[in-house]
Amino acid sequence: MNKKVNKIDLEYIGYSDFFENHYKNTNAKNQILARIISEHKEMYIVRNEISELSARITGKMMFAALSREDYPAVGDWVLITVLDENQAIIHEILPRRTVLKRKSANNSDIQIIASNIDIAFIIQSPDRDYNLNRFERYITLAESENIKPVIILNKTDLISESDLDMKLFEINNRFKNIDIYATSIITGKGINxxxxxxxxxLTYCFLGSSGVGKSSI
Ligand SMILES: Nc1nc2c(ncn2[C@@H]2O[C@H](COP(=O)(O)OP(=O)(O)OP(=O)(O)O)[C@@H](O)[C@H]2O)c(=O)[nH]1
Ligand SMILES: [Mg+2]
Structure with missing residues (x-):
């Protein structure tokens, strides 16, 4: 799984003084920093300056875990030891600067959508349950975690200029200090x-219903 990756600085993938201050206070002998970039069943992909590795948590971490929040989540900075060119062990999660959470389907546990996000692109499209209150809910979620919300209205090719103007006016009017991008992957509008x-x-995420164009953008 050791995907060939370009050497990068950790700052390039979001490392900052906040994490460095915590890292200094760990007694991380032989452990190095990496960031969780995806999560699979009980397995994680982590990235550091030089590689991408599959990683598992230690048995100790598993037994100590009381809730979902004690397990790594996408975006976490973790301390790892490298086993071989493909695999690593996760020993510890550095404190999270921000956490996007939701209640899981059965409402019993908290799910972490992602951690250490700086900016949330909150995206809707006119053909998919377009709704100002939905923007508001996501904005509240982001702001409650000190994540900067930015609005994207995508698929502007599907509506007329006047409909677009009207929608932008009502979005601007309701969410006064929030940046708004009107985009279309068909015409390229707003993408640059x-x-x-x-x-x-900085670390960004996309929040929005299925089909609004998150992956496309
Ligand atoms: N007309 C038009 N279609 C778009 C635009 N952006 C995305 N689409 C189409 O909308 C559909 C859904 O786009 P996705 O990018 O898969 O949407 P998503 O938000 O990632 O959806 P999920 O992964 O299900 O959450 C695809 O068929 C895209 O080609 C756009 O700007 N204009
Ligand atoms: Mg998608």
Whole structure:
């Protein structure tokens, strides 16, 4: 699984003083830093300066875990030891700077959507349950965690100029200090502006219903 990756600095994938201050206080002998980039059944993919590895948590961590929040989540900075060129062991999760959570389907446990996010792109499209209250719920979720919300109205090719103007007016009017991008992957509208807004070293996520264009963008 050791995917060939370019050597990078940890800052490039979001490492900052916040994590460094915690890292300094761990007694991490022989353990190195990595970031969780995806989660599979009891297995994680972690990334550091030089590689991507599959990783599992230690038995100790598993037995000590009281809830979902004690397990690694996508976005976490963790301390690992490397077993071989493909595998690593996760020993510890550094404190999370921000956490996006939701109640799981059966309402009994908290699910972590992602951690250590700086900016949330909150995306809707006119053909998929477009609704200002939905923007509001996601904005509240982000802001409650000190994550900066940014609105994307995608698939602008599906509506007329005047309908678009009206929607942008009502979004602007309701969410006064929030940046808004009107995009279309068909015409390319707004995509360059969106890309230009993205800053190296910050972590972004997309929040929105199925089919609004998160993967496409
Ligand atoms: N007309 C139009 N279609 C779009 C646009 N962006 C995405 N689509 C289409 O909308 C459909 C859904 O897009 P996805 O990117 O898969 O949506 P998603 O938000 O990732 O959906 P989930 O992964 O199910 O959450 C696809 O068929 C895309 O081609 C757009 O700007 N205009
Ligand atoms: Mg998708």
């Amino acid at each position: 502006d969106l890309i230009k807004s993205i800053k190296r070293g």
